[in-house]
Amino acid sequence: MIEKIAGYFVDRSFLVNLISGFVCIAGLLVFFNMKRDLVPPFEYQKIDIEISAPGASPEEVEEFIAFPIEETLKGLPGVEKMTSNSRNGSLALTLYFKASFDRMSEMVEHVKSQIDSLRPRLPEAVRYTNVKRSRRDQVFFTWLAFQNFDEENVEHRKHIRRFSKTMGKIDGIVLVDPEIRPRDLYIEFDAAKLEKYDVSLDQARSFLAQVFQMKPIGQLSKDESTLNFEIKKIQRTPKGLEKLPLAGNRIGSVVTLGDVAQVSYKLTAKANIFHYNGDESVGVLLLKDRSSDSIDLKEIFEKKLVVFNKTLPEPLSVGAVSDGPQFIIKQLDVLRNNAMFGIAFVFLLLIIFLNWRSAIMTLAGLPIAYLGTMLILSYLGIDIDLISIIGLILVLGILVDDAIIVSERYVENLSSGMTPRDSAIQSVRALIVPVTGTVLTTIVAFLPILIIKSEMAIVLRAIPIVIIAALLFSWIESFFILPNHLAHFAKKARQSRIESSFAKIQRGYRRLLASTLRFRYLALIVIGGVFALSIYIAKEKLKHDFKLRVSSQRVAIYPILKKSESLDFTYEKIKALEEFALSLPKSQVSVVTTWVGEIWKDGRRYHGNRFAKINLYIPESASSPSKVKKQLVQLLTERLKTFKTDEFQEVTIVEQRQGDKEEKKDLVSIRVQGDESSEFEQIESEIEKAALKTMGISKYVKDPDAYQETWRFQPNTHALVQYKIDLKSFRRQLKHLF
Template sequence: MHRIIEWFTNNGVAANILMFAIVLTGGYLGLNKVVLREWPDYLQREIEVGVTYRGSTPAEVEESIVMRLEEALFDVAGIKEMQSRASEGSGRVTLEIEEGYDMNVILDQVKDRVDSINTFPVEAERPRVSQDTFTERLMAVVISGNLGEKDLMELGEIVRDDLTALPNISLVSMKVARPYEIGIEVSEETLKRHGLTFDQIVQAVRNSSVNLSAGSVRTNAGDILLRTSNQAYNYEDFSKIVVYTREDGTRLTLEDVAKVNDGFDETPLISNYNGRRCVVLDVYRSGDQNLIVLANEVKAYLEAKQPTLPEGVLLSYWSDDSERVKQRLSTLAGSAITGFILVLIVLSLFLRPSLAFWVSLGIPIAFSGAFIMFYLWNVSLNLSTLFAFILVLGIVVDDAIITGENVFRRMQDGETPLDASVKGTQEVAIPVVFGVLTTIVAFYPLQAMTGFMGNNLKQISYVVIPVLLFSLIESKLILPAHLKHCKNIGATGGNDSKTNFITRIQRRIATGLERGIERFYRPVLDVCLRNRYVTFSVFVGGLAIVWSLVETNRIQSSFYPRIPSDQVTIRLQMPAGTPFETTDSHIRRMEKIALDYKEKVNEEFGTEMIRNVFATAGGQPMY
């Protein structure tokens, strides 16, 4: 190691090439290749089983749906945790799978167990078994206007198709909107008049609305596949379904014996955006495109699409997740600049300004090196890694400070800048390397953590480890080559006619520190050394007190601190069985209060302090 340090110190060109290679490569990869997203990719190990049981109370769902699912699934190997929820009209069981088990195998086993249950109520729909996937929502697109529900849905489908066609948009799903439904109403009087039963109507619809494969016919020119395409999708298709054929050949169609309604699901649901009816499209990203760039592309589409919409229809967005990433990036950039300046100022008080500058330069070099490793490890720049950059900012220049201070001390002792740079760096090389390695070892176990929380903690190690390693490279190979160019300050002591303002400040600070050491630190240190067992007991006791405060929740802790949000959510939950009209009337009152308050606040401050008000009745709050 000593020879490598000496070679790079004597060959400044090589050190500069290494420095520019790290900075330019890391800068290019960080700006163009490293993926920017809100959260790191995570493979969710969860399986969800859902059953719809319309018209049932939560108690009925728990007894007839949820409990039967739990009995069938509780002993499936690999299930770490089972969570169940019974609500009005549906039940859901979520299974968390342990690490090491094949998700596909567990999924097949769960499907087999669920399919074997034959005690569900007759009115219950077929169970849905699916594996939860982690998708990153980009933003919510809102289409609002004084239009009917059907017109808004059709307009929403057009916008959804346009957004899906954009590059790197993986999914666009419609929210707070009732799904389409074909309703068939048959009166008992009509059935008697035609001599039919309700089961005959059901069987006719089931047999006619289906696509069937009829095999194939082999010919000399090749095989011809036979298939009947008779699946009904809309009002016209269902109306023409033949229910009964008379002996004279005349046909009785569904529209002759029943009322066919082309409408929406009967579940009541109303959503308003700033007082006008709306539909919402959740936009999800895919691929490796920059989150902020992709959000800007969606906003550009909305701006271009707005003039083509009917009068009175507004196309806007809600809850842009890229804004949070922008805020974290701004915090990181501000912290890095502030840290650089503070390190430069503090070091200038003890070292020469030029020496302090080269020590501070270790921050951008180490961060650039981390971006190189991000690209090689396929790690994204997300909220967790941004937090890690801010976390490591305070320790990234520790090794450079130790090296620079030792070189400066040797210069003060009369050594030439070249000799001081080589020998000063070599002298502290081993302790500095081991100091950095111990920090790396402390963070390395984070890479073995699993689960959603573990995946976020793992991101911290992806930042800390490469930053410290490149900081070590900078302090041992690049920094000495720059420190050798510092002017020879000679041995200090006695009067120096060439001292300037900064030098006088440095001497005053050094004198003050020495006095503080002699008057306060040394006496306390002597007492602690003479009473080492008492000192040790005091620190252990203090640690125990702090630990007890945390364990008894007197000092509250949270992995994710509560960060002020830009949204205020009010939830209203009515007792089971409450008519929808009653719930909707309360929601409308709350919405009116919010809209009036929005107008009042915006007028008072002269700016749009409150941007939007979203209200929904009959469903869960949007976000």
């Protein structure tokens, strides 16, 4: 049966070449139309609930918002756990579902309806509620720096708005987010003037709230025409608002907003300083959608950026800090370079041990296997991304194994005197069963990732699909296409000199195999020992760290002062370090960014005048980023010996990757849950003592936001009644002060 099938394909060159051509042409067409992106568009098995309640303390959020929602959502099907995080003015609640739960869309709608039904019981302060399934709708594209930007300069702000508008029009860009302070209208009331004109703060606030609310009137339809009615909007400028009447009396005198308050544009308080290559700048984050091709979008964006930079006045300019698409380009380069090296190496070996015709026919199966895989990926909706490229790189080394074995047996059959046709058929008959077994073994090894339901399996889904598809196409090519090509193109046996060299290798292998079989129990012990040793090394010595790290590598310096009176004071103290970083060769450091006021460190967000961070980005062109990072750490360590003073609490150096988010690196987070009766401070003290005694723990870092100081106002209810002040008005008056 096997011989008949093999003979059928060996004798029909037109059919074999037609199949090969179809797979290659269709695969190429599909490949050039496949989307290239950083990460696959997967959805998490969890639902995020975000609720905003401005002005509420963490305790109030927990008691009046989190607890009722948690009680309402208890017992939902498929939920493994529920977590909530109550902070100043907001609640973040997450429902984690089992990986096997397949009714997520239905459950999102159910959770929405449950919270909507609960809305009357929630405080009036709740302004915003959002329920959604956690997913990657927006993907990191690039992070830019607007150099020499002055937030106080109105013209500069116009340029950054123009930039946002220009780049936001590019198909695929869904968010352009300049990290600038908002310039808002501020109304500062004068208490003495309010008393003079007999206008209460609550009265003024209520009137202003009505002015800024949308109050539609309606429509009037007659025949084929429709007439809309609306109230003319008040001019929302300082001068326009100052003319706004607040109160009046019977004799016609009117109190305007300008009589009791000052209206002006102001920036919010400065929370941080950002420098790009030594120039004061603001960051601009760009996100893309999931459907656009990252590399094509990068080309369009870079052309637009060049044109835009030419329109900016001196000294403004826009430069890239971190480039997302460049990462996928590098991975594709790795795949291409590995493939070219592997093809050249295998081709050389096949020429040495077989002949050049057999070598060409053997390597011809590589594009068939890869392009056939592209057809499967396209059919299943899998694009070229970080995960699928990992699969393509993994399978690269084993794709030609089957073809090499078949070619070697074919040449051996030719050398024994068989005709090319018989040599091809007998090669298939002898090898199809054992080779199929090895292919199935590899497939079985990767099948659990497809079968087991887990978040990790969802993320890694493309890897087994790529490997299984590539192996199947390689198997088809090796036993139904390659034999035909060998029989019609490689009709000569290998030369005697090469055959003699290969025979020596065969004899050596036979002697080694005979010795292994003779001392088989010893061989089993040695193999078992090597296997056990490899498990130990993998478990104890190798880092278990799977992250979709996407972006530039860097070295970070954390200079933290003991105290600081302002952001500018801190910057002056660390300026010498920034200048040293800028003086380093461009071959080691491409970009230097400096942050003062807000940083990530030890898995926590620290904010305050005394905190700073300097990032030194490794060039994308660096052939060995790890080596460059070690050189930088050594240079910086030497520099810090002369830099540290008593003013600094600490100055540390850390090797990182952009997007690494240090809270996940070499960090164990401990979460303690309990009710109001729990003594959290005492529990934390005991945990700290135990942690510092544990081997391998170098530092215990407390959460700076774990405990917050709270002022509690105890209303005098008798006085409130005496002065005819209701509790709601009293609370609103207090809220105005903060």
